[in-house]
Amino acid sequence: MDFRLTQENEQVRELARNFAQTEIKPVVMKFDEAQEFPMELMHKLGALGFLGVTVPEKYGGAGLSYLDYCSIVEEISRIDPSIGLSVAAHNGLCTAHISNFAGEALKRKYLHELASGKKIGAWGLTEPSSGSDSGSMRTVAIRDGQSYILNGSKQFTTHGSVADTIVVMALTDPPKKKKGISAFVFERGTLGFTVGHKENKLGMRASDTSTMVLENLRIPEENLIGSEGEGFTQALQILDSGRIGIAALAVGLAQGALDASVKYAGERVQFGKTLSEFQAIQWKISEMATRIDAARLLTYKAAFLKDRGKDINLAAATAKYFASETAVKCAEEAVQIHGGYGFIKDFPVEKFYRDVKLLTIGEGTSEIQKMVISRNLLDI
Ligand SMILES: Cc1cc2nc3c(=O)[nH]c(=O)nc-3n(C[C@H](O)[C@H](O)[C@H](O)COP(=O)(O)OP(=O)(O)OC[C@H]3O[C@@H](n4cnc5c(N)ncnc54)[C@H](O)[C@@H]3O)c2cc1C
Structure with a gap:
């Protein structure tokens, strides 16, 4: 078993991380407060190939792996989960449905403009x-x-x-x-x-x-x-793959919450010590980091199976369930570590705490994921 990513995988991740830091981070709260769709940012994401990540190159896509797709969603969501959601929905739902199930004429008609981000x-x-x-x-x-x-x-x-x-x-x-x-x-x-x-x-x-x-x-x-008559079966398959993208979104959000918590715990002084010196805070950080690592491994395992054309129904549901519940827990702990400052909009954890709840609901609730998981195990 080899847990290393290839140099190409790392380059894709780096590109997404840099874009999130330079282009998204400065405008996160502007779009959140205005509740405005960032069309211009989406066009830029399209120009990087991030809106047709797994679409074959002959249809204008980047032709990358599902693992790369997860890295992109993860890095964007680490900074802004709502843009992560738009990237995941565009790639994983509409575009994937056409790419996976449409005939040649529809693919040629629609995929180029979707993959390039000219169309949403x-x-x-x-x-x-x-x-x-x-x-x-x-x-x-x-x-x-x-x-x-x-x-x-x-x-x-x-x-x-x-x-x-x-x-x-x-x-x-x-x-x-x-x-x-x-x-x-x-x-x-x-x-x-x-x-x-x-x-x-x-x-x-x-x-x-x-x-x-x-x-x-x-x-x-x-x-x-x-x-x-094929529409429902197609939709269920789209949701199976889409759940891996939502799991990646959850991993990114949880990582963003952990990043902010580590930074804050090292800066905030109470009782003459930084928060990071209190065991109660250290244990919260350890708990978050351990859960995120496990969620990431489940997500990459599901992406690995998807890239090899294997059945992903169980792996995707498991990853989505665990990663989304992990993200909810991590966002909550991140606010707690920030105390009152976690409750105001000057710190990123306030937004992570609001954004995160969608992840245990969209593309199948946690209860539905548990139904899928148990149906794979029980003879019912
Ligand atoms: C921000 C956002 C974006 C979305 N984007 C899309 C999109 O692009 N396309 C799209 O088609 N949909 C989209 N959705 C819809 C989303 O997938 C649904 O909200 C979700 O599937 C849950 O359905 P529901 O809201 O009707 O809840 P319900 O199905 O009414 O569920 C309510 C509660 O009952 C529970 N429940 C339901 N059935 C069972 C059961 N059999 N056993 C145990 N518990 C059960 C649920 O887990 C949940 O806790 C989006 C939703 C949101 C909020």
């Missing part, structure tokens, strides 16, 4: 009445000659109000339930598509989250991804 992607599975139970969706796509007509709405869509390219799941054969779900891609501006409510969020505020409304939205049949 959104992916709609969740609906107002179907979240964890996404198979019970109500959005329908009824065939009409050479087209489908879609009606319904998608809830909590990352980039719902800013995306140019949108993938949605809809029922083409409602009586078949999950087996009657299909996936479609369309462009913003298509008649019948409107943006509903933009959410006002606790955290991840620079990452746009909006409702998408589909009202007699006509999509040509060529925009069906794969075949009718």
